[in-house]
Amino acid sequence: xxxxxxxxxxxxxxxxxxxxxxxxxxxxxxxxxxxxxxxxxxxxxxxxxxxxxxxxxxxxxxxxxxxxxxxxxxxxxxxxxxxxxxxxxxxxxxxxxxxxxxxxxxxxxxxxxxxxxxxxxxxxxxxxxxxxxxxxxxxxxxxxxxxxxxxxxxxxxxxxxxxxxxxxxxxxxxxxxxxxxxxxxxxxxxxxxxxxxxxxxxxxxxxxxxxxxxxxxxxxxxxxxxxxxxxxxxxxxxxxxxxxxxxxxxxxxxxxxxxxxxxxxxxxxxxxxxxxxxxxxxxxxxxxxxxxxxxxxxxxxxxxxxxxxxxxxxxxxxxxxxxxxxxxxxxxxxxxxxxxxxxxxxxxxxxxxxxxxxxxxxxxxxxxxxxxxxxxxxxxxxxxxxxxxxxxxxxxxxxxxxxxxxxxxxxxxxxxxxxxxxx
Amino acid sequence: xxxxxxxxxxxxxxxxxxxxxxxxxxxxxxxxxxxxxxxxxxxxxxxxxxxxxxxxxxxxxxxxxxxxxxxxxxxxxxxxxxxxxxxxxxxxxxxxxxxxxxxxxxxxxxxxxxxxxxxxxxxxxxxxxxxxxxxxxxxxxxxxxxxxxxxxxxxxxxxxxxxxxxxxxxxxxxxxxxxxxxxxxxxxxxxxxxxxxxxxxxxxxxxxxxxxxxxxxxxxxxxxxxxxxxxxxxxxxxxxxxxxxxxxxxxxxxxxxxxxxxxxxxxxxxxxxxxxxxxxxxxxxxxxxxxxxxxxxxxxxxxx
Numbered sequence: 001x002x003x004x005x006x007x008x009x010x011x012x013x014x015x016x017x018x019x020x021x022x023x024x025x026x027x028x029x030x031x032x033x034x035x036x037x038x039x040x041x042x043x044x045x046x047x048x049x050x051x052x053x054x055x056x057x058x059x060x061x062x063x064x065x066x067x068x069x070x071x072x073x074x075x076x077x078x079x080x081x082x083x084x085x086x087x088x089x090x091x092x093x094x095x096x097x098x099x100x101x102x103x104x105x106x107x108x109x110x111x112x113x114x115x116x117x118x119x120x121x122x123x124x125x126x127x128x129x130x131x132x133x134x135x136x137x138x139x140x141x142x143x144x145x146x147x148x149x150x151x152x153x154x155x156x157x158x159x160x161x162x163x164x165x166x167x168x169x170x171x172x173x174x175x176x177x178x179x180x181x182x183x184x185x186x187x188x189x190x191x192x193x194x195x196x197x198x199x200x201x202x203x204x205x206x207x208x209x210x211x212x213x214x215x216x217x218x219x220x221x222x223x224x225x226x227x228x229x230x231x232x233x234x235x236x237x238x239x240x241x242x243x244x245x246x247x248x249x250x251x252x253x254x255x256x257x258x259x260x261x262x263x264x265x266x267x268x269x270x271x272x273x274x275x276x277x278x279x280x281x282x283x284x285x286x287x288x289x290x291x292x293x294x295x296x297x298x299x300x301x302x303x304x305x306x307x308x309x310x311x312x313x314x315x316x317x318x319x320x321x322x323x324x325x326x327x328x329x330x331x332x333x334x335x336x337x338x339x340x341x342x343x344x345x346x347x348x349x350x351x352x353x354x355x356x357x358x359x360x361x362x363x364x365x366x367x368x369x370x371x372x373x374x375x376x377x378x379x380x381x382x383x384x385x386x387x388x389x390x391x392x393x394x395x396x397x398x399x400x401x402x403x404x405x406x407x408x409x410x411x412x413x414x415x416x417x418x419x420x421x422x423x
Numbered sequence: 424x425x426x427x428x429x430x431x432x433x434x435x436x437x438x439x440x441x442x443x444x445x446x447x448x449x450x451x452x453x454x455x456x457x458x459x460x461x462x463x464x465x466x467x468x469x470x471x472x473x474x475x476x477x478x479x480x481x482x483x484x485x486x487x488x489x490x491x492x493x494x495x496x497x498x499x500x501x502x503x504x505x506x507x508x509x510x511x512x513x514x515x516x517x518x519x520x521x522x523x524x525x526x527x528x529x530x531x532x533x534x535x536x537x538x539x540x541x542x543x544x545x546x547x548x549x550x551x552x553x554x555x556x557x558x559x560x561x562x563x564x565x566x567x568x569x570x571x572x573x574x575x576x577x578x579x580x581x582x583x584x585x586x587x588x589x590x591x592x593x594x595x596x597x598x599x600x601x602x603x604x605x606x607x608x609x610x611x612x613x614x615x616x617x618x619x620x621x622x623x624x625x626x627x628x629x630x631x632x633x634x635x636x637x638x639x640x641x642x643x644x645x646x647x648x649x650x651x652x653x654x655x656x657x658x659x660x661x662x663x664x665x666x667x668x669x670x671x672x673x674x675x676x677x678x679x680x681x682x683x684x685x686x687x688x689x690x691x692x693x694x695x696x697x698x699x700x701x702x703x704x705x706x707x708x709x710x711x712x713x714x715x716x717x718x719x720x721x722x723x724x725x726x727x
Contacts, residue, residue, distance in 0.1 A: 073690045080693075101693070183579045194585075195673055246564060248585030249674040254563060263565050385692045392499075395674035399587050402675075 025059045026318040028311075031078075032062060032089040033071035033303060035196075036339065037256050037276030043338050051325050058318045060087075067196065068303065069384070072097075079103055079310070086311035087319040092127040092304040093379035095135050096218045100381060104306045106133035110320050119345045120327075121368075123300055126376040130218075136304035137323045138344040140335070142270040143298040143367045143374050144204050146291065147277060150284035152177055152187065152265040163266075163288035167208070167234060170266070170291045174244035177265035188264040189244030192235060194398050196252035199390035200301055201268060203378050204290055205231035207297035218380040219422040223390065223412040224405075232404035234293075236397050249395055256280075270301060271367035274340025278361070287363035289370045296373040302341060333357075342367045381422040389414045466706065472699040490700040500701065502676050503684045506591060510680060511659035513595035514602065519651055521599060522606030523644070527636075529607075530614045540611070547605040555668035558597045559584075562669075584670055587677035594669075594678055598662060606651045613647040614640075645724045649716070656712050660705065681705055 034040045041064045048062050065071035068091045075088050084103065098104045108114065117125070120138050128136035150160035156176045164170035174189025192201050203213045211227035214220060222228060238245040250258075259267045260280045274287065290298050305326075307319045325331065329347040333354035336343035348354055349368065358365045380386050393411035396402040402410070473490050475483045494500050529540045546554065561568040562583040570580045583593050617640065625635045641648075663683040666672055672679030672687070682705065689698025 069691060076693055077690055097693075182577055184574065184577070185580065195671065246580075246582055246585075248564075248582030250585065258565070261566060382692070385694075388687070388692075391673070392675045399585070399674045399677075401587055 025057055026314050028058065028060045028087055028315055028318055028322065029085040030060055030062050030087040030089070030322075031065040031071050031075050031085050033065060033068045035067050035252075035302075036270060036272040038273075038279065038339060040339060043335070047326065047331065047335075051322060054325070055321065058321065060322055072384070076101065076103070079308070084308045084310050086308050086315045087322065088306050088308070089139055089303040090306055091377075091383075092124075092136060092138065092141070092300070092302065093377050093383055094306075095128055095130060096379060096381045097383050098306060099130065099135065103308055104135055105309045105316065106135055107137060107307065107320070108134050110307065110316050116324065119347060121342075121344060121346065121371055123371045123374045123376070124304075124342075124344055127300065127379050128304055136306050137327060138304050139302075139323075139326065140272060140339070140341045141300060141302040141304070141344055142272045142341050143300055143370045144200065144268055144290055145271045145274075145298070145367050145370065146266060146268055146288045147259060148266045148286050148288065149259070149262065149264075150286055152262065152283075156265070160284070161286070163286060164291045166291050167293045171238070171242050171244065174238070174266065175242065178244050185246075187262060188246055188258075189242075190238060190266040190268075191245055191250050191255055191258060191264040192238070192268045193252040193255045194249040194394055195391075197301075197391075198394035199378055199387045200299060202228075202232060202235070202390060202394055203299045203375075204268070204297065205235055205293075207299060207375050208290065208293045208295060209234075210294035212375070213378045214380050217422075219419045221378070221380060221386060221390075221412065221415050221419070223393070223408045223415065229405050229408055231293075232394065232397055232408060235394075236404055239398065240400065248399055250398075259285075270340075272302060272339055272341045274363060274367075275338055276340070278340075278363075285363075287366045289366060289373065296370070298370055298374055299377040300371075300374050301377050336364070340364070340367075342371070380419065382418050385418050386415050389418075469699045469702050469706070472696060473703045476696045490697055493697065494700050494704065499676055499679075499684065500704075503672075503679045503681050504704075506677070506679060507660065507681045509591055510595060510598075511656060513591070514598050514659050515652065515655040517595075518599045518602045518606060518655055519648065521603040522651065523610050523648075525603065525607040526610030526614055527640075530611060543607055544604045546601045546603075547608075549601070551601070551662065551664035552668055554597065554601050555665035558593075558665075559669050562593055584678075585674060587674055590670060590674065590678040594665065597665065598658075602655065602658060606655070609647050609651055610644065613644050617643055649720055649724050653712070653716055657709070660709060681708075 032044060044062050044064075048060050051060060052058070063085070065074045071088065072090050072094055075085060075090065078084050079101070090098070095104075108117070111117070117134055121141075124138035124141045125134065128134055128138070146163055148163050153160040153173075156173075158173055158176060164173050170190060177187065177189040178185060179187040194201070206213050206225075206228045209227045209231045211222065211225050211231065213222055213228065239247045255264075255267055255269060256273055256277060258264050259269075260277065260282075262283070268290065271287070277285065289296055305319075305323045307316055307323075311319065326335075327344055329343075329345060329351050330353070332343040332345055332348035333351045335341060336348065336354060337357050343349060343354060349358070349365070354364075378386075378390075389411040393402075393407040396407040396410075397404045474485060474487060476486050476490070477483055525543050529536055529543065549557075564570055564582045564585065565580045567583070569583065573579075573581065581589070584590050621639050621643075622635055625639060630638075660680075661682060663680050663686070666678060666680065666683045670678045672683050676684075681701065685698055685701045685705065688694050688701060
């Protein structure tokens, strides 16, 4: 079938080559994911259109490819089919897999002005810098923040301007915030999502508890460390012991609706959802850094640009130009205001537009301020698989089918087996 | 041609037979080529691939039965397999029974029959992705349709898709809803082929309606039932679109099915060799179903 596919491909390429070429524009295909609410595809299309106006010699086709996992799947499948995109926005943590698959090129070799790479927040560069090379450029980057419903706080007799600062405080406040109508809970205290990116949330709790989840080389995970287990214990206790969080899994995608509908007084979610929450909230809400156990902390998250190896030198050059345009201070500021993602350079926060915006809406700067406490997101070889093991373990624990200790031990064992090949 | 063959008696019948054979093979050729290229060759390639592992550098290494050994030790494989059996057991008999019931119902002469038929058939026309989105709303905790109804009776909200004990049931109900209308169409067509004489004759003899159904209608519908059953079995192994929308196989693989697990392994984790191994397992299951159908059931069913 491989041979057949190649023949077909060759025929298709030959047909394409035979067609007359229009005024030699460099074509770029870019896959990108959407993991938050709001009209993100429209925002991207609009930015790409403006890029075209300024750079008529480059034609970027931006393809929305689903969530992060879907987009990675699509990019890898396209690559194995012989037609990879030239540029993609993928999880910053997919870097090991992409290097292992020999899919991408380091950015350092493509740029003449290395100073550009120093303009970004170091916390966002951390995931992409491996073996002394820079493999990705941050784009839609985030940290996890705590959203709280100020009206609900007031109703529960809490100070509406004060979010919980510690784990214990979060439990105490949640107990006051939960509202019942007979046996029926009409408002939960807190919700932390357990589908899609459960590993991310677990990492946040582990960091706060003073535990790293992986090593720099990306071939070890620490799921059975007592502090990781304690982190999951705390999470599970929120529903099973304290009864302030729904039992069962909590869906990543619908959690924002839960919050907007007043079904939960607090939620942990990506700052990337901020603008969608702002546009949808019919009540006063606040955004805070995640509460601390031993320390404050959140993993960084979100997507970065990668340039594919199979692109021609002209395409790679055009890709760099596009990335530079997209991450220029004005655009980074605009992107941050329209979505809620953290603008990727300090310079963006010095633009007048974002400065004014943050003054009127302080929530916009919380995720950035949290960068001081942030840790690189869980990123190891065979990332997709390891995420599944961790996600399964978290789900097994929150649904009560396994104790946190057992669930994490099983995940650790599976992860060790997969990662053995990379030691 | 007849005049020509008539002119050379003796050799003629053999040429004729030979030409017939060639002709037959030529007619079969297009379909045979397509089948070989897109069904048989991929099957063989899959089995061959399952005996290898692909290194990261692209080199293929022969490992014999290692992948199969790994599969038998893989807890998730057994879990999705058991899930798939429950899914099949939950969807097949229910959707067939429901389809038959609906077909009998809309086969009668009554007002609004066309409308009722259309209503029953609508779920079939909808794409699975759309269906999954609709039902996702039904099952949403707190403000989903189901929980709103429960709320009217003062019952607490239930996290339908987020609890391992209910998620599979939810999937089954949805798939039955989607499939029954499709199977109904086959039953309806079969019912209209049945001669009304039989029923009238039985009625004259004083047979009850239940007796007529049990001893006349149902046995005559057996070929349709078999066809529908085979389709239902196949669907229970190939229908996974809804998982992508609703649960991604969660929580903790409680709703995952074999084909979805294959997709995850092969395309999300890029482990094509193990994906091929799991595909081979799926192949064995479906071949067994086909063998039972052609070897056993076909002989037991009464075709008119």
